[in-house]
Amino acid sequence: MSTTSADRPIAPSTSPPSSGSPGAGSAGAGSAGAGSAGAPLALAYDGLICDLDGVVYRGADAVPGAVETLNGLVADGAGLVFATNNASRPPEDVATHLRELGVAGVDWSVVTSSQSAAAHLAEVLSPGARVLAVGGPGVALALQEAGLAPVRVADLDGTDVEAVVQGLGVDVTWRELAEVGYLVQRGAIWVATNLDLFLPTGPGPAPGNGALVAAVQATTTRAPHVTGKPGPALFDLGRERLGTDPARTLVCGDRLDTDIAGARAAGLDSLLVLSGAADLRDLAFAPPAERPTYVGADLAGMLAPAWPLRAATDGRVTITAHGSVRVPDDLPPDHLLPAVVGSAWAAIDSARRVDDDLGMWQALARRLGLEAVGA
Numbered sequence: 518m519s520t521t522s523a524d525r526p527i528a529p530s531t532s533p534p535s536s537g538s539p540g541a542g543s544a545g546a547g548s549a550g551a552g553s554a555g556a557p558l559a560l561a562y563d564g565l566i567c568d569l570d571g572v573v574y575r576g577a578d579a580v581p582g583a584v585e586t587l588n589g590l591v592a593d594g595a596g597l598v599f600a601t602n603n604a605s606r607p608p609e610d611v612a613t614h615l616r617e618l619g620v621a622g623v624d625w626s627v628v629t630s631s632q633s634a635a636a637h638l639a640e641v642l643s644p645g646a647r648v649l650a651v652g653g654p655g656v657a658l659a660l661q662e663a664g665l666a667p668v669r670v671a672d673l674d675g676t677d678v679e680a681v682v683q684g685l686g687v688d689v690t691w692r693e694l695a696e697v698g699y700l701v702q703r704g705a706i707w708v709a710t711n712l713d714l715f716l717p718t719g720p721g722p723a724p725g726n727g728a729l730v731a732a733v734q735a736t737t738t739r740a741p742h743v744t745g746k747p748g749p750a751l752f753d754l755g756r757e758r759l760g761t762d763p764a765r766t767l768v769c770g771d772r773l774d775t776d777i778a779g780a781r782a783a784g785l786d787s788l789l790v791l792s793g794a795a796d797l798r799d800l801a802f803a804p805p806a807e808r809p810t811y812v813g814a815d816l817a818g819m820l821a822p823a824w825p826l827r828a829a830t831d832g833r834v835t836i837t838a839h840g841s842v843r844v845p846d847d848l849p850p851d852h853l854l855p856a857v858v859g860s861a862w863a864a865i866d867s868a869r870r871v872d873d874d875l876g877m878w879q880a881l882a883r884r885l886g887l888e889a890v891g892a
Contacts, residue, residue, distance in 0.1 A: 566769070572793060713726055746772075796887075797881060
């Protein structure tokens with residue numbers, strides 16, 4: 518499958534990094550870098566758990582090259598599950614959006630944090646148990662499909678419910694939040710689909726489910742059981758759908774604190790794409806629990822050679838006493854990204870200074886052509 522220059526995977530394409538460079542090992546949590554050096558990353562895994570916003574699309578528009586890459590992977594027999602923290606929409610609504618963008622085939626599915634919440638409650642409650650559903654339509658539907666009885670605040674008849682699932686919904690009201698607090702204080706099981714503090718929207722960030730959960734927490738000493746990213750439950754559900762072994766399952770996402778941290782919590786390798794929330798500077802300063810196994814400009818990184826990242830000093834990259842990152846002019850751009858990231862991680866881990874000046878990191882990003890994909 519070909520890619521345009523804007524969608525070019527950022528990974529070594531000729532020879533592996535030199536000894537001691539980031540490609541010599543892995544920061545992965547699962548198989549510690551299952552890819553065979555030089556072979557396309559996609560060949561190292563049987564299943565892909567893929568985030569959506571910032572990876573497949575940005576708002577209503579597809580990320581350039583993402584749909585074509587996904588269709589090629591599916592055509593080649595790769596297992597594919599899309600996993601989202603968005604609890605408000607039913608999975609079929611998400612699938613419809615993906616098909617409208619051009620994602621082909623039928624051998625893929627969508628899992629949501631509402632479904633992981635419902636799966637958790639189905640394990641601890643009896644079939645048909647009453648559960649208060651707060652959030653968009655995806656919350657109640659997931660509970661119903663799990664064999665539980667969703668109840669809305671308007672339908673409460675004075676009989677206590679056994680549990681509460683709190684997910685995001687644009688029409689969630691003060692009364693619903695208050696009722697969650699009342700029930701939790703009386704001992705109901707409290708499950709939150711996720712704790713994302715904000716939701717990206719066209720005009721800007723808007724309060725996410727985490728902000729609404731925090732409002733309820735102000736009224737009680739209880740804390741909810743959380744089933745979305747960065748916990749492992751959503752990835753466990755995705756892998757169950759795929760039927761793949763952990764060592765042969767890869768997570769792809771654009772957020773370090775949810776997608777990558779969640780993959781590590783689930784014991785899975787991960788690919789960070791720089792087409793969404795995280796940029797090069799974010800990656801360089803990522804704490805160990807949020808470091809991906811691989812990195813690519815976008816989903817086309819699945820087609821690039823599999824060189825796992827590793828915190829290790831690269832002799833070709835110099836980090837000065839003042840923390841500036843210097844690279845030789847003749848270092849090929851394909852080798853620059855793993856060399857810079859690995860050297861930055863090694864320096865940070867040894868308590869050396871690394872400059873976080875935005876201008877310096879933007880200059881490095883320009884050398885990689887990352888501005889073409891939004892990083």
